[in-house]
Amino acid sequence: MSSSGLDLSYAVGLSVERDVPLGPFTSLKVGGPADYFVRTRSATELSRVLTEAHRRGVPWMLLGGGSNVLIADRGYRGLAIKVEAAPAQRTRAQVLFESSAEVQLRCEAGALSAGVSRWTASLGFRGLEWACGIPGTVGGAAAGNAGAYDGDMNTTVSRLRAWFPDGDRELDVSELGYAYRASRFKRNPEPAAVLSVDLRLTPGSKIEALELIEQTESKRRASQPTERSCGSVFKNPTPLFSGKVIEAAGLKGTSRGGAQISERHGNFFVNRGGATASDVVALMGLARERVLQSQGVTLEVEILLIGDWPEEEVAGL
Numbered sequence: 001m002s003s004s005g006l007d008l009s010y011a012v013g014l015s016v017e018r019d020v021p022l023g024p025f026t027s028l029k030v031g032g033p034a035d036y037f038v039r040t041r042s043a044t045e046l047s048r049v050l051t052e053a054h055r056r057g058v059p060w061m062l063l064g065g066g067s068n069v070l071i072a073d074r075g076y077r078g079l080a081i082k083v084e085a086a087p088a089q090r091t092r093a094q095v096l097f098e099s100s101a102e103v104q105l106r107c108e109a110g111a112l113s114a115g116v117s118r119w120t121a122s123l124g125f126r127g128l129e130w131a132c133g134i135p136g137t138v139g140g141a142a143a144g145n146a147g148a149y150d151g152d153m154n155t156t157v158s159r160l161r162a163w164f165p166d167g168d169r170e171l172d173v174s175e176l177g178y179a180y181r182a183s184r185f186k187r188n189p190e191p192a193a194v195l196s197v198d199l200r201l202t203p204g205s206k207i208e209a210l211e212l213i214e215q216t217e218s219k220r221r222a223s224q225p226t227e228r229s230c231g232s233v234f235k236n237p238t239p240l241f242s243g244k245v246i247e248a249a250g251l252k253g254t255s256r257g258g259a260q261i262s263e264r265h266g267n268f269f270v271n272r273g274g275a276t277a278s279d280v281v282a283l284m285g286l287a288r289e290r291v292l293q294s295q296g297v298t299l300e301v302e303i304l305l306i307g308d309w310p311e312e313e314v315a316g317l
Contacts, residue, residue: 008036008038008052008053008056008058008079011052012038012045012048012049012052013048014038014039014040014045014049015038015039016036016037016038016079017036017037017038018035018036018037019033019034019035020033020034020036020037020080021033021075022034022037022063022066022071022075022076022080022307023071025063025066025080025082026063026066026067026069026070026071026230027065027066027067027135027228027229027230027231028066028070028228028229028230028269028271028275028280029228029271029275030070030071030073030271030275030276030277030279030280031070031071031072031073031075031277031307032071032072032073032074032075032076032277032307032308033075033076034061034075034076034078034079034080035075035076035077035078035079036058036078036079036080037079037080037082038079038080038081038082039081039082039084040081040082040083040084040110041084041085041086041110042085042086042108043108043109043161043195043196046081046083046109046110046163046193046195047163047168047195049079049081050081050163050191050193051163051165053079054165054191058078058079059077059078059079060078060079060080060081061076061078061079061080061081061306062081062083062139062140062193063080063081063082063083064083064109064110064136064137064139064140065112065113065135065136065137065140066136067134067135067136067140067230067231068136068140068144068146068230068231068302068303068304069230069303069304069305069306070230070277070280070281070303070304070305070306071277071306071307072277072305072306072307072308072309073276073277073278074307074308074309074310075307075308076306076307076308077307077308083109083110083137083139083140084110085108085109085110085111085112085137086108089107089108089110089111090110090111090112090115091111091112091115091116091118091119092111092115092116092119093105093106093107093111093116093119093120093199094106094107096198098203099203100203101202101203102200102201102202102203103125103200103201103202103203104158104198104199104200105120105125105198105199105201106196106197106198106199107138107196107197107198107199108138108139108196109137109138109139109140109142109193109194109195109196109197110137110138110139111137111138111139112136112137112138113131113134113135113136113137113138113140113141113146114131114132114133114134114135116128116131116138117129117130117131117132117134117213118132118213120201120209121206121209121210121212121213122206122209122210123206124203124204124205124206124209125201125202125203125204125209126201126202126203126204126205126208126209127151127155127156127199127200127201127202128151128156128199128201129151129209129212129213129216130147130148130149130150130151130152130216131146131148131151131156132213132216132217133148133216133217133220134146134148135231138197139193139194139195139196139197140194141153142157142160142176142183142185142194142197143183143185143186143193143194144181144182144183144185144186145178145179145180145181145182145183146181147181148216149216149219153178154173154176154178156199156200156201157173157176157197157198157199157200158172158173158198158199158200159171159172159173159198160176160194160195160196160197160198161194161195161196161197162185162192162193162194162195163192163193163195164190164191164192165190165191168195180235180236180238181235181302186304223264223265224262224264224265224268225262225263225264225265225268225270227262227270227271227272228270228271229262229268229269229270229271230269230280230303231268231302231303232267232268232302232303233267233268233269233284233287233301233302233303234246234267234284234287234288234299234300234301234302235299235300235301235302237297237298237299237300240297241267242266242267242299243265243266243267243268244266245266245291245295245297245299246261246266246267246287246291246299247266248294248295249287249290249291249294249295250290251266251286251287251290252266254283254286255272255283256279256280256282256283256286257274257275257276257278257279257282258271258272258273258274258275258276258279259271259272259275259276259279259280259282259283260272260283261283261287269283269284277307278313281305281309281313281314281317282313284301284317285316285317287299288316288317301317305317
């Protein structure tokens with residue numbers, strides 16, 4: 001990074017720190033330091049930071065809940081932006097419109113998906129119950145088309161506001177390029193970031209909504225590990241499930257260093273203590289190789305590998 005990043009605090013009006021370890025900000029708790037680190041707590045702050053970083057040619061990355069990323073042990077050579085929401089907005093949304101047939105809500109990108117899911121259910125707003133166990137932020141969920149239990153952002157988002165180098169822009173859901181666990185934000189090389197998300201829900205029974213959340217969380221507790229993980233590592237190779245093909249390859253419980261393929265779910269890799277990003281990547285490579293050899297299935301990585309990775313570690317992933 002150029003020395004122009006040294007006075008970024010003054011330029012954006014926020015505290016920009018140096019050499020901050022990123023592992024604590026991820027659900028897996030692994031990853032090295034970022035050259036620079038800043039927290040944003042509103043769409044306005046996030047847009048201002050991104051605009052200044054772009055103007056100065058400073059590489060940047062976004063961290064929401066840190067649940068779908070694996071950061072290199074050597075860290076990130078640039079500015080890591082922790083996208084948060086103000087306390088009053090972390091588990092809430094702004095009601096834009098409400099009728100007997102539809103509810104329109106606006107969430108800050110840094111709002112917590114699970115918190116918003118529970119809040120909407122408590123009001124009897126239906127359609128976001130599936131997100132009760134999603135550990136990240138609404139912005140991250142929208143960017144990656146997160147989903148679970150027959151629901152996803154594609155069926156929930158109506159529009160969103162995003163930052164682009166030429167200015168903030170409103171995008172309709174039809175412009176987001178949604179596909180399975182993908183969107184224009186994951187595929188498009190153009191710099192862009194979600195600032196806020198509008199959701200379309202329907203009014204209904206509060207009791208039924210909360211009961212569905214309890215059923216969903218019960219299923220999750222029964223099938224997914226409680227240890228630290230980064231969520232699903234590989235996309236499901238339709239019509240198969242990554243967890244099942246990894247289990248069929250005899251890999252559940254396999255370890256590398258402090259990382260392990262969960263004994264409960266083959267597509268969850270957990271940190272049993274002291275794991276490194278290199279340990280996790282080694283298991284990912286082993287899983288892809290063994291599944292391809294034994295079943296002829298090529299697993300596609302779902303999590304984002306971010307940072308200063310040695311080329312030999314990530315070759316083939």
